[in-house]
Amino acid sequence: MRFALQYLRRYSSKPWSHSKANEWINNFNKDKIPQDKLRITFSKSSGPGGQNVNKVSSKVNMRLELNQATWLPSYAKDKLKLTKAGELVITSDKTRSQANNVDDCYNKLVQTIKDAVAVPRDPDEATLARVETLKKNEKIKRKELKKRHSQKKQSRRSKGNDY
Numbered sequence: 001m002r003f004a005l006q007y008l009r010r011y012s013s014k015p016w017s018h019s020k021a022n023e024w025i026n027n028f029n030k031d032k033i034p035q036d037k038l039r040i041t042f043s044k045s046s047g048p049g050g051q052n053v054n055k056v057s058s059k060v061n062m063r064l065e066l067n068q069a070t071w072l073p074s075y076a077k078d079k080l081k082l083t084k085a086g087e088l089v090i091t092s093d094k095t096r097s098q099a100n101n102v103d104d105c106y107n108k109l110v111q112t113i114k115d116a117v118a119v120p121r122d123p124d125e126a127t128l129a130r131v132e133t134l135k136k137n138e139k140i141k142r143k144e145l146k147k148r149h150s151q152k153k154q155s156r157r158s159k160g161n162d163y
Contacts, residue, residue, distance in 0.1 A: 020119075
């Protein structure tokens with residue numbers, strides 16, 4: 001009897017670097033989403049379409065279970081809006097075709113996950129220096145404004161008794 005250990009790859013909860021996140025995003029597509037964690041339901045859509053809207057279930061509700069999603073970095077899970085059951089819900093009733101709405105849901109799901117995984121770049125030194133000078137100038141401007149306001153109020157005060 002042979003035993004094999006299988007290790008699940010787990011991602012850390014710390015955000016990745018910009019380059020590592022970009023690499024993950026570029027490699028990610030709808031085929032990487034585990035189908036056993038995906039639930040697709042159909043319902044009747046609303047809006048224009050005449051009697052066809054009342055007969056055909058073209059609206060798509062896609063639910064992705066993310067509780068034990070080890071394939072997704074955990075910092076990205078925190079960014080996603082999940083239900084109380086830990087599911088990400090995507091809906092589409094954009095077209096009258098059920099197949100097109102399923103494709104639209106997949107596209108929305110992939111884009112939502114990519115947006116959650118994305119890590120913004122750190123600002124470069126020039127940007128940081130510019131922000132510091134802007135803060136300094138704003139502080140000087142604010143103090144000057146307060147000083148002028150104070151002098152205006154002081155000039156309105158009476159100098160002494162007229163009685």
